[in-house]
Amino acid sequence: MGGTIGWGVVGAGWVARDYVGPGIAASANGRVVAACDLDPAALGAFLPDRDLERTTSLDALLARDDVDAVYVATPNDAHLGPVRAAAAAGKAVLCEKPVARTLAEAEALLGAAQAAGVPYGTAFDQRFHPAHVALRELIAGGALGTVTAVRIRYACWTGPDWSPDENPHDNWRADPERAGGGAFLDLAPHGLDLTQVLLDEPITDVAALLQRRVHDYAVDDGAALVGRTEGGALLNLSVAYNCPDTFPRRELEVVGTRGRALALNTMGQTPGGTLTLTDAEGGAAAVPFDGTASPFRLQVEAFADALLRGEPFAWSPAHDLHTMRLLDAALGEPSARVPAPPEAAPPVSA
Ligand SMILES: NC(=O)c1ccc[n+]([C@@H]2O[C@H](COP(=O)([O-])OP(=O)(O)OC[C@H]3O[C@@H](n4cnc5c(N)ncnc54)[C@H](O)[C@@H]3O)[C@@H](O)[C@H]2O)c1
Structure with missing residues (x-):
């Protein structure tokens, strides 16, 4: 080699x-x-x-x-x-x-x-974003105390004619046969993987609701997912293809008993964004990280490094299969449905 x-x-x-x-x-x-x-x-x-x-x-x-x-x-x-x-x-x-x-x-x-x-x-390039690497170290070092909750909003605008540039593009994302699903299958894996990587523990319980609310295609254009890690931390994950790109749409918050970390514009493909740590007394400080390093470069370097050393990649196929099981399980159980009330709903009894 x-x-x-x-x-x-x-x-x-x-x-x-x-x-x-x-x-x-x-x-x-x-x-x-x-x-x-x-x-x-x-x-x-x-x-x-x-x-x-x-x-x-x-x-x-x-x-x-x-x-x-x-x-x-x-x-x-x-x-x-x-x-x-x-x-x-x-x-x-x-x-x-x-x-x-x-x-x-x-x-x-x-x-x-x-x-x-x-x-x-x-x-999963986002494992390698320097802000996420720094956040993982903060969590492992106890800076957040006991992590109780993770909240992620990861969304974009992906209409039927979506293209990454000004040229027409084959938008396979809108085709259920080729994509396998919409915003849920495309974007939720990032949130599920990142949560498990940051907390260094598996998510074991999940449920999801999907929507087809805005775009005229046969895949979901949004989803809300809740999860719980093996140790009991709760995940609240919102993904969408129907969120204007001008809105805040790449947000990651990790809340613990001692600190709360907020990463903005770090999820995605590009370097940069911000990471802020607020302690329970209210003091907030920016966490420094390399804002220029491409997570894709860091990812291929880590993979190649493992190959050159003859060692397995840091995240095993079993880890990734577990994430696929979570996605499958989240869709598996029908959610409880409460029909809309009739127009003249009976008064609530005192
Ligand atoms: N990690 C991320 O942030 C991220 C971002 C974008 C896409 N992705 C993933 O990357 C994959 C590609 O997405 P994309 O947006 O680049 O799609 P794309 O449509 O822009 O590019 C896919 C390319 O694959 C080619 N192709 C199709 N079938 C092929 C085959 N059998 N052999 C060789 N080439 C073939 C197409 O001609 C096309 O050029 C998807 O699985 C997507 O989920 C990940």
């Missing part, structure tokens, strides 16, 4: 073009040697100034000896195929979230990596 990891990127669309590719290109221990996409235009726009193989053939990418690890950044319905093929070719795999469209598909995907014995990680 040498001193650096050779990456093959499968799926050269938005997240690969804007974050994964630049992240690997800037990483200290990796380089992109090949990219595969079904769309030649996407291949052309991916790291356009870099010398790398651009191919529409997954087999060609996997046949390269200098591809040590494969980053799968295809739409959700196209995770399983490339992961299976990469694992069968003996390549390490870092696969975008959500692992898959359904729990059964996630089991097949993670099972394929396990059966092949290749290192595997799910790409």
Whole structure:
């Protein structure tokens, strides 16, 4: 493997073009040697100034000896195929979230990596955002006391014609067959994963309500999820595709018996944002962190570092399967429904 990891990127669309590719290109221990996409235009726009193989053939990418690890950044319905093929070719795999469209598909995907014995990680970049790393250390060090509650709002505007830029884009997110779900499956995994990573304990109880309130498509455009960790901390997670991007929409609050941490504009793909710690006496202070480091760069560096050391990635496939189980369970039980009252509702008796 040498001193650096050779990456093959499968799926050269938005997240690969804007974050994964630049992240690997800037990483200290990796380089992109090949990219595969079904769309030649996407291949052309991916790291356009870099010398790398651009191919529409997954087999060609996997046949390269200098591809040590494969980053799968295809739409959700196209995770399983490339992961299976990469694992069968003996390549390490870092696969975008959500692992898959359904729990059964996630089991097949993670099972394929396990059966092949290749290192595997799910790409939850927000684990690596320096504000979240700092917050995790504060929590572990007891600065917040006993954590009682986590509140997350993670939302955006994703209409039927959504595109990451001014050009028309294949909006597979609005197609239940290809995406597996809407705002819930796209955004809630981040909140579930981040909560478990920050508190270093699993969520064991969940319930969710979904809405189709604004957009004219067949997936949910918002969801409210509640959860409880094994130790009893409560999670209140709100996700949406129907929130104007100009509103506050990336908020993470962790409340404990000694302190309360508020991270604003840290969830997402980009560096920066703020982290403020307020103690129980009311004193508030900004928590310093590197506001320039890309969470995607830090993620690929951590994955490559584990490969070079021959160690497993910090978060196991079992951890990621648990998150898929939570998503599945949250939708599983029908919520209690209280019908709207008739117009002339009877008076409340005293
Ligand atoms: N971690 C994050 O913050 C984050 C952000 C955006 C997207 N994502 C995830 O990344 C994945 C991709 O999302 P996106 O927004 O970049 O999508 P996208 O549509 O912009 O890009 C996907 C690309 O994959 C290509 N593709 C489709 N099927 C393929 C196949 N079988 N083989 C090779 N290429 C194929 C498409 O041509 C397209 O260029 C999704 O799973 C999404 O959930 C994660």
